[in-house]
Amino acid sequence: MSGMGLNINHVSRSFGAVKAVQDVWLTAPAGSVTGVIGPNGAGKTTTMRMILRIIPCESGSITWLGKPVADWPLGTFGYLPEERGLYPKMRVRDELIFFARLHGISAKEALEQIDYWTDILDMSAILNMKVEELSKGNGQKVQFLAAVIHRPALVILDEPFSGLDPVNTRLFMQAVKQLSALGSTILFSSHQMDYVEELCDRVCLIAQGRTLVHGPIDEVRKASGKQILTVRLKEFAPSERSVVDLSAEHPLQHEMGVKLQTAAPGSWRYELAPEVDTNALLQKLQQAGHVQHFSVDYPSIEDVYLATVATKNAPTTANGVVKEANSA
Amino acid sequence: MRAIQTIAAREFRQVIGTRAFALTTLVGLLVLIAISFIPTAMNYFERRDLIKIAVTDAIGGQYELLENSLLSIPEENRPNVQLIEVVGEESDPAVLEARVQDGSYTGYVSLTAEPNRSEPVFTLVAKRVYPSLISSLELILRPIALQYRLADLRISPEELNQLNAPTLTQVISLAEEQQDMESVFTSQILAYLMLFLLYMTLIGYGSVLTNGVAAEKGSRVMEMMLVSARPTDLLLGKMIGLGLASFLQYLVWITVGIGVTWLTGAFTSLSIGSLPFELASVPLSTALYFLLFYLLGYFSYAGIFAAAGCLVNRPEESSQTVMPATFVLMVAFFLAYSGLMSPESTVARVSSLLPLVAPMAMFTRIVMTTVPWYEIVLSIVITIGFIQLSIMAGGRIYRAGVLSARRISWMEGLRGSR
Structure with missing residues (x-):
C-alpha cells in the first residue's frame, strides 16, 4: 500500500546492541488521525524520529504522499517531541515567531497563526511572558503551537497529553481535532487509550519494536471476535467470602464462554466468546437481581492493548528499552 | 540558508540581550577609557610630584651649567625637576636641611671642588632617596660630568661624535615596499x-x-x-x-x-x-x-x-x-x-x-x-x-x-x- 498519506514500510533501527525497532509498518491515509500505542520502549519514538529524518532507518522505507520522506524539503513536517524543550529566556511570541521562521514561514504569517490558535488554546494571557515563567500546561501549549505554526501537512505528536490536567487535556484534544479539520494528517502516540479512541480513525500497536495490531479503530476492535459485557446489578447477595474477594462470586459464574474481567461491588465486566447468547445472559441476570445496566460492545482499544501485550509479555528493562539477545 | 539566518539572528539577539554581554562591554569600555586617560593622568600626577632641588654652588658658575643641562633635555624626556639656586644664609646646610625636612625642597645638591680633580663633587641630601629622584638628577648631572671627563682625557666633542657614530652606516631593504x-x-x-x-x-x-x-x-x-x-x-x-x-x-x-x-x-x-x-x-x-x-x-x-x-x-x-x-x-x-x-x-x-x-x-x-x-x-x-x-x-x-x-x-x- 503506497501512494497517498504516510506509509511506513517494515523499518528497523538499532542502537549498538539494542534493537529499538525491528519491523514496524503502518499506513496513515492523508487527512487521517492515527494513534500509535505500545509499552514504554516499544520503539514508538524511534519510529517517529525516523519519519522525521532525525535518524535514518537501517532497513525498510518511509514515504509521504508516495515520495521518500528524505526527498521532502525541511519544514514539511511538524513535530512535538516527547521531551519538552523551548528556549527558556525568550518571550512566548518571539519564540513562536522564531520557530515559524525556522519552519519557513514569514513573521507576518506567524502572527496570523498565533492569532488563530490563541483562542483555541486559550493562551492570549501568556504571549508576552517568558517561557521559563510558564506552567507546564502553558509550556506545552507553546510547544504545540511551535510545532504546527507552519501548518504542516503531516504532524507527529509524541505523547502530547502526558502531564496535562483534565482542562488542558480537553483543550489539547480540541486543538488536535482542529488541526485535523484543517487537513493535516496526524500521527500521535499516547498511553491514554480513551483519548486514542476518541481522536483517532486508525490505531497502530507497537511492542518490542514490531507492529502487532494495525488498522481502522472499529476493525481492530472487532477483529478478536469477542465482545465485552458490562453489568450492574442491585440486590445481588454474595456470600461473606466474596465481599473480601469480589471475583470469587459473581452472577454469571457458571456460564459457558463467559470470562470475568474485572469486578467492583455491584458491577462486573465480562469477556464473551462469539457463540454466547446475550439474551439468555440478560434473563439469567434478571433472576439473580435487579439489572440496572446491561451493555454489550466490542473490546475497547485498551482491551485489545492489554490482551495483545499480555500475550506477548514483552521483556522490558527498567529504562524501558527493549532488549533482545538475537536479531529476528 | 533560511535556517542559518533565522538561528543566527536569534543567537545574536539572545547574546546581546544578556546581562553578561552588557557587563563585559561596559567593563571593556571603562578599561579602554581608563587606558586612554593614563598619559593625561600621569602628567597630572607628575606635575604634582615636582622635584624641587636647591643648589648651592661653592665653585661658582656651575649653577648655569646645571640649568642649561636641564633645558637641553628634549621636553618629552625632561624630568620634572625645578632647580633653585640658594646663596648666602639660605645656603647654610642647617637651613637647607630644615627646608628639606619641612618639605620646601625635595632635596639639595651642593657642588664642591676637590683638590686634584677638575670634576665637581655633587652631593645630594634628601629626606627620602628613591630611584626616580636619583635617575632624574643623573640625567641632568651626567652631561656636565662628561664634559669635565672629556676635557681631562683631551677629547674634543667632534672626536666624541666620531666615537659614538653608528656601526651600520647604510641599511638597504630589498622588500618590494620600503x-x-x-x-x-x-x-x-x-x-x-x-x-x-x-x-x-x-x-x-x-x-x-x-x-x-x-x-x-x-x-x-x-x-x-x-x-x-x-x-x-x-x-x-x-x-x-x-x-x-x-x-x-x-x-x-x-x-x-x-x-x-x-x-x-x-x-x-x-x-x-x-x-x-x-x-x-x-x-x-x-x-x-x-x-x-x-x-x-x-x-x-x-x-x-x-x-x-x-x-x-x-x-x-x-x-x-x-x-x-x-x-x-x-x-x-x-x-x-x-x-x-x-x-x-x-x-x-x-x-x-x-x-x-x-x-x-x-x-x-x-x-x-x-x-x-x-x-x-x-x-x-x-x-x-x-x-x-x-x-x-x-x-x-x-x-x-x-x-x-x-x-x-x-x-x-x-x-x-x-
Whole structure:
C-alpha cells in the first residue's frame, strides 16, 4: 500500500546492541488521525524520529504522499517531541515567531497563526511572558503551537497529553481535532487509550519494536471476535467470602464462554466468546437481581492493548528499552 | 540558508540581550577609557610630584651649567625637576636641611671642588632617596660630568661624535615596499592585535558557544529544530550569530576608543614609547587581510567549540570536553607568537599552512614579510577546507549527541549515531 498519506514500510533501527525497532509498518491515509500505542520502549519514538529524518532507518522505507520522506524539503513536517524543550529566556511570541521562521514561514504569517490558535488554546494571557515563567500546561501549549505554526501537512505528536490536567487535556484534544479539520494528517502516540479512541480513525500497536495490531479503530476492535459485557446489578447477595474477594462470586459464574474481567461491588465486566447468547445472559441476570445496566460492545482499544501485550509479555528493562539477545 | 539566518539572528539577539554581554562591554569600555586617560593622568600626577632641588654652588658658575643641562633635555624626556639656586644664609646646610625636612625642597645638591680633580663633587641630601629622584638628577648631572671627563682625557666633542657614530652606516631593504621602522612597528602592533583579538574572542565566546549548544541539548529544543534544519545549519547559525555579537562588542569598543583618543587629541597616532602607531598608515589590503584571517580563525575554532557542546547534556559538564580545543588554541597562539618574533623562520612558514594556526601565523607573515601569493592562497584554502570538515564533523556529533542522554566522548561523537 503506497501512494497517498504516510506509509511506513517494515523499518528497523538499532542502537549498538539494542534493537529499538525491528519491523514496524503502518499506513496513515492523508487527512487521517492515527494513534500509535505500545509499552514504554516499544520503539514508538524511534519510529517517529525516523519519519522525521532525525535518524535514518537501517532497513525498510518511509514515504509521504508516495515520495521518500528524505526527498521532502525541511519544514514539511511538524513535530512535538516527547521531551519538552523551548528556549527558556525568550518571550512566548518571539519564540513562536522564531520557530515559524525556522519552519519557513514569514513573521507576518506567524502572527496570523498565533492569532488563530490563541483562542483555541486559550493562551492570549501568556504571549508576552517568558517561557521559563510558564506552567507546564502553558509550556506545552507553546510547544504545540511551535510545532504546527507552519501548518504542516503531516504532524507527529509524541505523547502530547502526558502531564496535562483534565482542562488542558480537553483543550489539547480540541486543538488536535482542529488541526485535523484543517487537513493535516496526524500521527500521535499516547498511553491514554480513551483519548486514542476518541481522536483517532486508525490505531497502530507497537511492542518490542514490531507492529502487532494495525488498522481502522472499529476493525481492530472487532477483529478478536469477542465482545465485552458490562453489568450492574442491585440486590445481588454474595456470600461473606466474596465481599473480601469480589471475583470469587459473581452472577454469571457458571456460564459457558463467559470470562470475568474485572469486578467492583455491584458491577462486573465480562469477556464473551462469539457463540454466547446475550439474551439468555440478560434473563439469567434478571433472576439473580435487579439489572440496572446491561451493555454489550466490542473490546475497547485498551482491551485489545492489554490482551495483545499480555500475550506477548514483552521483556522490558527498567529504562524501558527493549532488549533482545538475537536479531529476528 | 533560511535556517542559518533565522538561528543566527536569534543567537545574536539572545547574546546581546544578556546581562553578561552588557557587563563585559561596559567593563571593556571603562578599561579602554581608563587606558586612554593614563598619559593625561600621569602628567597630572607628575606635575604634582615636582622635584624641587636647591643648589648651592661653592665653585661658582656651575649653577648655569646645571640649568642649561636641564633645558637641553628634549621636553618629552625632561624630568620634572625645578632647580633653585640658594646663596648666602639660605645656603647654610642647617637651613637647607630644615627646608628639606619641612618639605620646601625635595632635596639639595651642593657642588664642591676637590683638590686634584677638575670634576665637581655633587652631593645630594634628601629626606627620602628613591630611584626616580636619583635617575632624574643623573640625567641632568651626567652631561656636565662628561664634559669635565672629556676635557681631562683631551677629547674634543667632534672626536666624541666620531666615537659614538653608528656601526651600520647604510641599511638597504630589498622588500618590494620600503619599510621604515615606523611601518614595521605598525605591522607588529597589527599582528599582536590579531593574536590578542582572536585569542580573547575564542576564550571568551568559545565557552558561550559550547554552553549554548549544551543548553539546547539539555532542554531538548534541538529535537524540535532538527525537523526544519540540518545540524550543520544549526551549528553555523549559532557560530555566525555569536560571531556577530562579538563583532558588535568590538565595534562599540573601537568607536568609543577612537572617539576618546580623538577627544584627547591622540587620534590615529597612538605612540608607544617613542614609536608612533599610525592607524591611518595601515594599507587597505592589510585591513582586509586582517578581517579575512580574523574570520577564518574564528570559524576554525568555533566549529570545535560548538561540537564540544553536543557531547554533554548540561553546560556544567562542558569544561572537560572544551579542554582539547582550548589546548590547541594555546599551542596555536604560541606558534603564531614565535612567528611574530621571527617571521622568516621555518616554524613560521610551516605554521602558516597548518589548520588552526594558519589564520594567525599567515597574517603575521603577511604584515611582517613579503609572502608569495600562492602561499597565501594555499593557507586560505587549507583553512576553509578545515572549517568545512569541522562543521561536517560537528553536524555528525550533533546528531549523535541529540539522541544520547549521557555525556559522550569525541570519538563516539565522530563515529556518529550508533
